[in-house]
Amino acid sequence: RGAFIAQRDLRDFEQHLAAFTGARYALGVSNATDGLHIALRAAGIGPGDEVIFCSHTMVATAAAIHFAGATPVPVECGPDHLMDPAAAAAAVTPRTRAIMPTQLNGRTCDMDALQAIADKYGLLIIEDAAQALGSRFKGRQAGTFGIAGAISFYPAKTLGCLGDGGAVLTNDEDMRRKMFLLRDHGRDESGEVVMWGLNTRLDNLQAAILDYKLARYDQEIARRREIASLYQKLLQDVGELVLPPAPDSDPDHFDIYQNYEIEAERRDDLRAYLNEHGIGTLIQWGGKAVHQFEKLGFKVSLPYTERMFTRCLMLPMNRSLSNEDVEYVCQTIRQFYGYR
Numbered sequence: 104r105g106a107f108i109a110q111r112d113l114r115d116f117e118q119h120l121a122a123f124t125g126a127r128y129a130l131g132v133s134n135a136t137d138g139l140h141i142a143l144r145a146a147g148i149g150p151g152d153e154v155i156f157c158s159h160t161m162v163a164t165a166a167a168i169h170f171a172g173a174t175p176v177p178v179e180c181g182p183d184h185l186m187d188p189a190a191a192a193a194a195v196t197p198r199t200r201a202i203m204p205t206q207l208n209g210r211t212c213d214m215d216a217l218q219a220i221a222d223k224y225g226l227l228i229i230e231d232a233a234q235a236l237g238s239r240f241k242g243r244q245a246g247t248f249g250i251a252g253a254i255s256f257y258p259a260k261t262l263g264c265l266g267d268g269g270a271v272l273t274n275d276e277d278m279r280r281k282m283f284l285l286r287d288h289g290r291d292e293s294g295e296v297v298m299w300g301l302n303t304r305l306d307n308l309q310a311a312i313l314d315y316k317l318a319r320y321d322q323e324i325a326r327r328r329e330i331a332s333l334y335q336k337l338l339q340d341v342g343e344l345v346l347p348p349a350p351d352s353d354p355d356h357f358d359i360y361q362n363y364e365i366e367a368e369r370r371d372d373l374r375a376y377l378n379e380h381g382i383g384t385l386i387q388w389g390g391k392a393v394h395q396f397e398k399l400g401f402k403v404s405l406p407y408t409e410r411m412f413t414r415c416l417m418l419p420m421n422r423s424l425s426n427e428d429v430e431y432v433c434q435t436i437r438q439f440y441g442y443r
């Protein structure tokens with residue numbers, strides 16, 4: 104149809120995504136990083152402002168804050184690997200304007216705790232929900248708590264397209280309007296340029312592919328939760344490991360297991376052993392929290408997060424795994440630590 108940019112398929116997908124997440128508005132963008140960037144700009148955050156983020160995240164979270172002109176302030180994660188609310192509260196200064204929690208590994212933060220901090224100090228919440236489409240806290244979906252949230256459709260995400268893609272969610276009409284303009288050269292529906300804007304659109308073709316996949320997305324989540332249950336069942340007695348929260352361990356959380364991130368004693372030896380047995384694993388972000396990338400100039404130490412990064416490891420988690428594959432992974436881990 105020659106429908107390349109901002110055509111019907113994009114509008115359909117945006118509607119279906121809004122309905123799926125329960126957000127009032129969803130807007131397709133080029134990628135989640137740009138989504139976070141335009142959300143910050145639309146919220147009026149810029150030079151002189153500080154934004155608190157959890158250092159266990161992709162550099163993209165901090166980069167979005169940086170390119171909005173504000174200062175990214177990294178804080179510790181907690182035992183569930185998500186932003187530690189106490190650390191976030193302790194990092195608030197008179198310049199703090201917002202908290203940007205990452206809904207990491209497909210799990211949503213305790214948003215009551217973060218909202219209480221935001222209320223107390225008059226801060227905005229903008230969620231990095233890049234890894235968390237469909238994840239819920241107390242029944243509400245990741246990306247819909249704050250003034251805006253960004254989702255990623257990078258191919259390795261739970262809902263991946265065939266290239267780069269993302270979306271921003273918001274319940275706020277003014278935010279929707281500003282982000283709509285910011286993503287397309289500041290142009291309104293008639294083509295009139297009403298402000299300075301960027302070019303950060305989701306391609307129509309990618310939107311059509313995503314729309315097709317979104318209709319089947321519940322199966323993706325269900326299978327990932329099944330695999331997580333199997334890992335839990337087969338590894339829970341291994342004392343050398345800390346497993347992520349099990350799928351039904353807490354009624355407040357519904358996790359979608361973008362990743363299955365464990366902590367392990369003798370992590371590097373375990374990883375080498377698994378590799379020798381044909382099992383690929385990953386360490387998130389190349390093995391460093393954001394504040395540990397020296398060239399970025401952060402001058403903090405976050406001991407809890409740094410120790411966690413000597414221990415964390417992601418086990419295989421995707422829909423191509425059979426139950427036998429998962430059993431083989433678990434059996435190999437058990438062998439390594441000397442369990443039957």
Ligand SMILES: *Cc1c(COP(=O)(O)O)cnc(C)c1O
Pocket residue numbers: 133134135136137160161163164205207231233234254255256257268269
């Ligand atoms: C993937 C990811 C991003 C970036 O998403 P893009 O769509 O590639 O820009 C940001 N934050 C987190 C936590 C991610 O996992």
